Amino acid sequence: MTTARKDLFTRALAAAPGRLHFAAHSHHLWPDASFDGQVEAWNDGVRLADKKWDRVFGEVVPEAQGHVASELSLPDPDTVVFALNTHDFLIRIVSGMQGRPVSILTTGGEFHAFRRQAERWEESGQAVVTRVSPDPVETLGERYLEAARSDDFDLFVISQVFFRTGQVFDGLEALADLCRPEGPWGIVDGYHGFMATPTDLSAVADRLFYVTGGYKYVMAGEGAGILHAPHGYCERPEITGWFAEFGNLMGPPEGVRYRGDAGRFWGATFDPTPLYRFNAVQRTLAAEGLTTPVITGHALSRLAQFQTAIGEGRCGLLGSAELVNPIAGTPGNDLPIRARFLAIRHPDAQAWRARLLDADIVTDVRDDIIRFGFGLYQDEDDVEQLIAGCARVLAA
Numbered sequence: 001m002t003t004a005r006k007d008l009f010t011r012a013l014a015a016a017p018g019r020l021h022f023a024a025h026s027h028h029l030w031p032d033a034s035f036d037g038q039v040e041a042w043n044d045g046v047r048l049a050d051k052k053w054d055r056v057f058g059e060v061v062p063e064a065q066g067h068v069a070s071e072l073s074l075p076d077p078d079t080v081v082f083a084l085n086t087h088d089f090l091i092r093i094v095s096g097m098q099g100r101p102v103s104i105l106t107t108g109g110e111f112h113a114f115r116r117q118a119e120r121w122e123e124s125g126q127a128v129v130t131r132v133s134p135d136p137v138e139t140l141g142e143r144y145l146e147a148a149r150s151d152d153f154d155l156f157v158i159s160q161v162f163f164r165t166g167q168v169f170d171g172l173e174a175l176a177d178l179c180r181p182e183g184p185w186g187i188v189d190g191y192h193g194f195m196a197t198p199t200d201l202s203a204v205a206d207r208l209f210y211v212t213g214g215y216k217y218v219m220a221g222e223g224a225g226i227l228h229a230p231h232g233y234c235e236r237p238e239i240t241g242w243f244a245e246f247g248n249l250m251g252p253p254e255g256v257r258y259r260g261d262a263g264r265f266w267g268a269t270f271d272p273t274p275l276y277r278f279n280a281v282q283r284t285l286a287a288e289g290l291t292t293p294v295i296t297g298h299a300l301s302r303l304a305q306f307q308t309a310i311g312e313g314r315c316g317l318l319g320s321a322e323l324v325n326p327i328a329g330t331p332g333n334d335l336p337i338r339a340r341f342l343a344i345r346h347p348d349a350q351a352w353r354a355r356l357l358d359a360d361i362v363t364d365v366r367d368d369i370i371r372f373g374f375g376l377y378q379d380e381d382d383v384e385q386l387i388a389g390c391a392r393v394l395a396a
Helices: 010-015 032-072 086-095 112-124 137-150 172-176 273-287 292-311 316-320 349-358 380-393
Strands: 080-083 102-107 127-132 155-159 185-189 208-213 225-228 341-345 364-366 369-373
Touching: 010 032, 032 080, 032 225, 032 273, 080 086, 086 112, 086 155, 086 185, 086 208, 086 225, 102 112, 102 137, 112 127, 127 137, 137 172, 172 185, 172 208, 292 316, 292 341, 292 380, 316 380, 349 364, 349 369, 349 380
Parallel strands: 102 127, 102 155, 155 185, 185 208
Antiparallel strands: 080 225, 208 225, 341 369, 364 369
């Protein structure tokens, strides 16, 4: 456990001193180190000009790959590549599949980047999509794996931690057992898992794709989409950029050749600034001893403090709502694998969020679920102010 580290977020906190920001799971406040990374990228751009790409691919990218590999316990950093967002990776992976329509097994609770794209593929006849209902949450993993084993799918897509409800899919090893280089392939959306809860992919890294990014718990902002791509899977994505033709190339000399590592998923010219921010934040966290378990332990303690107040009736109308993913007890050394936000379901969730936002209390809402997220920049007093604010704004 640790105390709140407001000292690492002085710029963000000073920018809106009256704001209570409880959307760390959505738009995480940026630490000061990210500003330093932004400036470093700009300085390299003007200092090195055309030669900046030598530094980007010689130093910046390898450093970022190392951070991701360490966080996920990946055996090989060369299985990591970056893009503007995770959607880029989704369409590149599917482009590499032979035959149409692609048969996809997913759930009804995936994030909009995949949900919308899958619906459009269905419209155009490019995919046939089977969706497993996310409810009841207690049996989702079992029902998904049963469906995966019962039919001949080309692709599995599922979240590690679901963005709306915070429920966790705990069947990664069983899913990986179904995947083969010739198909089917499996994509795990790790956006609410990466740096939100300790994640060890060492047992499945050779069989599952894993996508995530820097916008949330990574604290690096937009533009840092991350992919772990197992060796031998999707060796020739059809949607490809010219950066994928640099390095150790594989394939027929007379055809389009690809890098043999995850660089086969590189796109075209991109802004490397988000990777500078990512590396700067990672260096600061390492220097301060702020590992994911440490940060998560702090965040879940604040979540438990808020949940207790709801149960005691101290948060106004929130006490009448359903806690979708409550935390059990007080977090100790053995952290639960779970979301770092509390999801609360009620028909008035949209209106509640609007009323809280008018009072400068920032949360977010998905359909009938309002979410409260917790991070390193919140202390016990912040949560008490949140409790008091909910009692005042959401009075019965």
